[in-house]
Amino acid sequence: KTTLLNNLLKSSEHKMKFAVIENEFGEVGVDERILNFQQEGEEIIEVMNGCICCTVRGDLSKTLKKIYKKIEKFDGVLIETTGLADPAPVAQTFFVDEDIQKMYNLDGIITVVDAKHILPHLQEKKPEGVENEAAEQLAFADRVLLNKIDLVKDEKELAKVEKAIKAINGTAPIFRCKHSEVHPKHLINIGSFDLKRTLENDPEFLDVDGEHLHDNSVSSVSCKFEGELNVNKLQTWIGQLIQTMSNDLFRYKGVLAVKGKKEKFVFQGVHMLFSGGFDQYDQVWKQGEKRECRFVFIGRDLPKQKLIDGFMACKAKDKLRFKVGDAVLANVGKWTEGKIIRVWDDGNPYRIELKDGEKTNVWGPVDEDAFVRAPSS
Secondary structure, eight states, X not given: OHHHHHHHHHOSSSOOOEEEEEEESSSSOOHHHHOOOSSTTSSOEEEEXXXXXXXXXXHHHHHHHHHHHHHTTXXXXXXXXXXXXXXXXXXXXXXXXXXXXXXXXXXXXXXXXXXXXXXXXXXXXXXXXXXXXXXXXXXXXXXXXXXXXXXXXXXXXXXXXXXXXXXXXXXXXXXXXXXXXXXXXXXXXXXXXXXXXXXXXXXXXXXXXXXXXXXXXXEEEEEEEESOBOHHHHHHHHHXXXXXXXXXXXXXXXXXXXXXXXXXXXXXXXXXXXXXXXXXXXXXXXXXXXXXXXXXEEEESOOHHHHHHHHHTTBOOSSOSOOTTOEEEEESSSEEEEEEEEEEETTEEXXXXXXXXXXXXXXXXXXXXXXXXXXXX
């Protein structure tokens, strides 16, 4: 990782200036002494003892705030975590702290893999409750650098390593390299947490083959179908997943066609932090473009069929029970008479005008009796 940092800092390709946050276990730092700076004062190093993802996570926020004024004219901050770090809390720092959100955008997570030694680490059986850091770091990666390929002479062995990586994370591009030498354009300013940009640059980014290693608890689950879904059902389902599975959901993202909306619904999440919507990304389905829904979940011990079934259950019905002009009862805290005045309005199956003396309009979010039902005979 330190070699990669040196390569980025020495490169003349990107014409960018960086601050570096260096993190190690132990009281005495080593990596910061290895880093080779071309121009004194060009970069700033903040060395933090301990693990960036846990014991000094608060210090990460403090450090980012402390150096902001010094580096606000810089192009970015490179954070090197210890090899034992869980990337999730590091990523979450950029979402949960409002001040940090205003100061910084998380660009992407890069994982460097030792091609010669990674397989034993991925296959290692950990005691119950102990995480496999190697698998989790791969699961969170936006880019994977398959390094030291010169030490693996057999192409079949390299292919086996790549297959193992893709089984954990099928969406991250893999770059084979020696001495962590990869062109900066593949690693910097990649906008991996900017889904609008991800869609523009790589509209197929959710096309994963769903390949799995059955002896590995960390894997990816993907699903897609041609058609549209009910966004209200989706949000309820995602909410349930976050409440029951957030510790095991490392990364998840999707691009969806919502019935009654011309805009694409784009979402992503890290553990229990979910963001998504229409207005934020302003992506629309073009005329003639196939409307479809895709998602990918990356995590630990994922119940593949349960996730696929839950996603498919959000699919919009081809035929609604009521049509425009039908009298119905709407559940607005109490059952209230009304009539259907529009179907598939702004992503909702029904727009209902209540008989409340004020002609109040409400939505029927799901075409089920719990929300909208026929009047009692």
